[in-house]
Amino acid sequence: MPLSKGPQVFPRTEYLRRLAAVKSELMRQNIETLVVSSLANIAYLTGSIVRHTGPQCLVISIHKEGPTFIVRRADFAAAIYQTYLERDNLIVSPENRVATPDIDGYDAVIDFLHEAGLANGVVGLELNQIPAETAEKFKRRLPQARIVDSKKAVNWVRLIKSNFEISVMKEAAAIADAAIMRAIEVMRPGARETDIVADIVATQVRGAKGHPGTGFPPTAPLFFCSSPRTGAAHIPWSEDTIRDGSQINLEVSGVRHGYVVPLMRTFSVGSPSDRLLRRHEAHLAGLEAALNTVRPGATCSDVAGAFYRTIEKLGLKKDTRCGYSVGIDWAEQTASLNDVDKTELKPNMTFHLMLGNWMEEDFGYVISETFRVIESGVEVLTNMPRKLFEV
Amino acid sequence: MPLSKGPQVFPRTEYLRRLAAVKSELMRQNIETLVVSSLANIAYLTGSIVRHTGPQCLVISIHKEGPTFIVRRADFAAAIYQTYLERDNLIVSPENRVATPDIDGYDAVIDFLHEAGLANGVVGLELNQIPAETAEKFKRRLPQARIVDSKKAVNWVRLIKSNFEISVMKEAAAIADAAIMRAIEVMRPGARETDIVADIVATQVRGAKGHPGTGFPPTAPLFFCSSPRTGAAHIPWSEDTIRDGSQINLEVSGVRHGYVVPLMRTFSVGSPSDRLLRRHEAHLAGLEAALNTVRPGATCSDVAGAFYRTIEKLGLKKDTRCGYSVGIDWAEQTASLNDVDKTELKPNMTFHLMLGNWMEEDFGYVISETFRVIESGVEVLTNMPRKLFEV
Numbered sequence: 001m002p003l004s005k006g007p008q009v010f011p012r013t014e015y016l017r018r019l020a021a022v023k024s025e026l027m028r029q030n031i032e033t034l035v036v037s038s039l040a041n042i043a044y045l046t047g048s049i050v051r052h053t054g055p056q057c058l059v060i061s062i063h064k065e066g067p068t069f070i071v072r073r074a075d076f077a078a079a080i081y082q083t084y085l086e087r088d089n090l091i092v093s094p095e096n097r098v099a100t101p102d103i104d105g106y107d108a109v110i111d112f113l114h115e116a117g118l119a120n121g122v123v124g125l126e127l128n129q130i131p132a133e134t135a136e137k138f139k140r141r142l143p144q145a146r147i148v149d150s151k152k153a154v155n156w157v158r159l160i161k162s163n164f165e166i167s168v169m170k171e172a173a174a175i176a177d178a179a180i181m182r183a184i185e186v187m188r189p190g191a192r193e194t195d196i197v198a199d200i201v202a203t204q205v206r207g208a209k210g211h212p213g214t215g216f217p218p219t220a221p222l223f224f225c226s227s228p229r230t231g232a233a234h235i236p237w238s239e240d241t242i243r244d245g246s247q248i249n250l251e252v253s254g255v256r257h258g259y260v261v262p263l264m265r266t267f268s269v270g271s272p273s274d275r276l277l278r279r280h281e282a283h284l285a286g287l288e289a290a291l292n293t294v295r296p297g298a299t300c301s302d303v304a305g306a307f308y309r310t311i312e313k314l315g316l317k318k319d320t321r322c323g324y325s326v327g328i329d330w331a332e333q334t335a336s337l338n339d340v341d342k343t344e345l346k347p348n349m350t351f352h353l354m355l356g357n358w359m360e361e362d363f364g365y366v367i368s369e370t371f372r373v374i375e376s377g378v379e380v381l382t383n384m385p386r387k388l389f390e391v
Numbered sequence: 392m393p394l395s396k397g398p399q400v401f402p403r404t405e406y407l408r409r410l411a412a413v414k415s416e417l418m419r420q421n422i423e424t425l426v427v428s429s430l431a432n433i434a435y436l437t438g439s440i441v442r443h444t445g446p447q448c449l450v451i452s453i454h455k456e457g458p459t460f461i462v463r464r465a466d467f468a469a470a471i472y473q474t475y476l477e478r479d480n481l482i483v484s485p486e487n488r489v490a491t492p493d494i495d496g497y498d499a500v501i502d503f504l505h506e507a508g509l510a511n512g513v514v515g516l517e518l519n520q521i522p523a524e525t526a527e528k529f530k531r532r533l534p535q536a537r538i539v540d541s542k543k544a545v546n547w548v549r550l551i552k553s554n555f556e557i558s559v560m561k562e563a564a565a566i567a568d569a570a571i572m573r574a575i576e577v578m579r580p581g582a583r584e585t586d587i588v589a590d591i592v593a594t595q596v597r598g599a600k601g602h603p604g605t606g607f608p609p610t611a612p613l614f615f616c617s618s619p620r621t622g623a624a625h626i627p628w629s630e631d632t633i634r635d636g637s638q639i640n641l642e643v644s645g646v647r648h649g650y651v652v653p654l655m656r657t658f659s660v661g662s663p664s665d666r667l668l669r670r671h672e673a674h675l676a677g678l679e680a681a682l683n684t685v686r687p688g689a690t691c692s693d694v695a696g697a698f699y700r701t702i703e704k705l706g707l708k709k710d711t712r713c714g715y716s717v718g719i720d721w722a723e724q725t726a727s728l729n730d731v732d733k734t735e736l737k738p739n740m741t742f743h744l745m746l747g748n749w750m751e752e753d754f755g756y757v758i759s760e761t762f763r764v765i766e767s768g769v770e771v772l773t774n775m776p777r778k779l780f781e782v
Contacts, residue, residue, distance in 0.1 A: 001751075002752065002753070006620070052625050077749065127523040127527075128522055130523050131518065131520050131521065133518040136518075136523075198597045202592060202593040203589075205589040212583070212630055214628070217608070228394060229472055231467075232469035234441045234469065361393065362394045
């Protein structure tokens with residue numbers, strides 16, 4: 001029996017708007033056909049939320065109205081159910097091409113380009129993420145095409161959110177708040193880290209305000225860097241038990257329909273050390289200086305500069321970027337909050353202002369906010385107090 | 392203060408054995424230097440369990456004793472703490488190379504190859520997963536080197552586990568069992584899918600038999616494909632409520648130290664339909680036929696053939712492979728259980744025998760076991776009854 005479409009997160013017009021914006025960018029770059037291979041970009045353009053295991057590509061041609069989504073048979077039902085695409089936008093790649101050495105799902109994409117008369121023009125690939133051997137296959141099997149890099153065309157279109165996307169991100173923000181609140185409740189001396197994290201991830205899935213966590217696994221990743229590992233940025237929880245005097249750097253996120261709102265807070269078990277307090281106060285001042293700089297027309301480097309200069313005056317330094325554009329599947333890999341990125345802020349851009357600081361190998365500190373640029377300046381999406389939490 | 396090493400999952404000798412096996416494979420392939428960029432392969436060779444955000448590479452040279460791990464500063468503490476490597480095996484890549492357009496962490500890897508005198512030989516890259524633009528950078532910046540594909544050298548070494556690894560996978564198997572048991576307890580008509588999944592993921596983190604879930608986020612991915620979405624293989628849970636007459640195809644995993652043991656079972660809410668029962672019985676017969684075929688000397692295609700021929704006699708068909716080698720971070724991307732893979736089974740290979748079947752868009756069915764090849768035949772790592780669970 002044919003499967004019907006499931007409830008759609010966004011109206012069809014929203015996807016058509018995104019498609020038009022991508023086509024416009026392709027025309028600007030003189031790319032005739034774009035092969036979208038990034039999961040997040042496919043999700044953006046179709047509504048597909050599948051952590052698939054074989055190649056899937058969305059093909060967009062400036063010469064054709066709709067896109068074509070080439071999926072594994074095992075993922076066809078998901079494409080019907082989740083996306084706004086109609087059946088004639090979908091092509092099934094044979095399952096016997098999964099995990100075979102010489103022919104795979106990308107061959108089905110190339111076959112389609114030949115059949116659709118798109119094999120002779122300028123074909124854009126996402127060279128920042130498509131595997132090297134796959135790009136070689138496109139070159140080999142499309143000898144008449146000119147293969148070029150898409151220069152993250154879709155990622156850059158994602159930078160400015162619609163109000164629909166902002167609504168979804170606010171739901172995700174509430175989940176991020178709930179996850180931190182749950183951490184505050186359960187983080188106690190004597191508690192096992194894994195029991196604390198179990199409660200946090202359950203909260204991430206149950207969600208907040210009636211909106212559960214949904215999307216590419218909404219529980220991942222979660223960083224729980226406790227003493228003596230607070231100098232590490234990206235490690236999972238350990239099998240340790242929380243001790244008096246410990247510090248925990250926690251990075252969680254809320255996820256709705258694949259849109260991620262990250263949130264970081266630092267916890268002190270018992271009274272914080274002077275060193276930790278000074279680090280917190282400096283970062284808090286820097287955070288507020290950065291947020292006060294956010295407004296349409298300011299640049300990413302203005303915001304980062306406000307943070308860097310504030311903490312430098314207080315004798316501190318951060319050598320990582322202090323944030324990045326955020327949306328589907330976490331970082332969008334476009335604008336960064338650092339000293340050199342001159343991207344101009346515009347309303348409905350969303351950033352994770354991420355003040356994690358790992359300058360010493362035995363000591364780090366984290367605090368962050370996810371914000372939206374609005375006409376009048378800035379709107380922080382989460383509601384968590386900017387405290388160094390004492391538990 | 393210098394950070395000390397954390398508790399090591401495997402003895403140093405285990406990592407040295409793995410390194411020697413990889414070097415031997417490199418010599419066989421005439422590769423002098425291997426740049427390992429896959430997270431799972433780095434984990435295998437070092438113990439690093441970091442879902443990092445910037446390029447990290449492990450460089451192995453047949454001319455040098457130890458490997459060199461090039462990491463972001465923000466991940467340096469993790470490398471010290473988690474891996475067996477000493478400080479002189481570690482190089483910090485500058486943080487200002489994160490998310491910059493023209494220079495990134497891979498440049499630090501290339502710089503190291505130049506400094507270490509490795510820029511003139513045969514350099515292997517993991518072309519199946521390194522981004523196309525990065526492979527181009529290696530070619531451009533190493534004009535004297537001959538860049539070749541590593542042909543998944545590390546992945547193939549991972550195929551046969553040590554007894555240390557088998558022990559860890561048994562802990563992961565117990566977690567997979569616990570996750571399914573929890574699902575059985577909480578899956579009820581009227582329950583929200585998200586509440587059920589929240590309980591499952593909490594169980595995945597809490598673990599089983601005193602061993603919590605640890606590793607690359609041990610909760611991800613989790614597939615919960617309920618009516619009407621049982622024809623989809625890789626979708627996350629929905630916001631639906633479980634109903635009488637519904638079917639749920641559940642794929643979970645237990646994860647210990649990054650080693651994944653997947654497990655799939657199908658659930659029927661109320662009495663299963665005849666169609667579902669027939670599907671289950673045929674797959675059960677096929678599953679047992681496949682397991683009975685497993686022994687050292689048999690091939691992947693023998694095992695798959697036993698399954699395919701059994702269900703074909705019962706009027707069914709499966710066009711996906713029916714399993715794959717499994718270990719760190721799920722599928723190892725080497726041997727597949729299908730009709731064409733002639734890989735010979737050897738003791739301590741581990742496979743996910745995965746009988747998910749999605750031939751119709753509105754109806755699918757799943758059952759699986761993760762097994763180990765042993766001298767006398769087969770050992771199934773999990774203990775879950777091979778039932779169609781009625782809840």
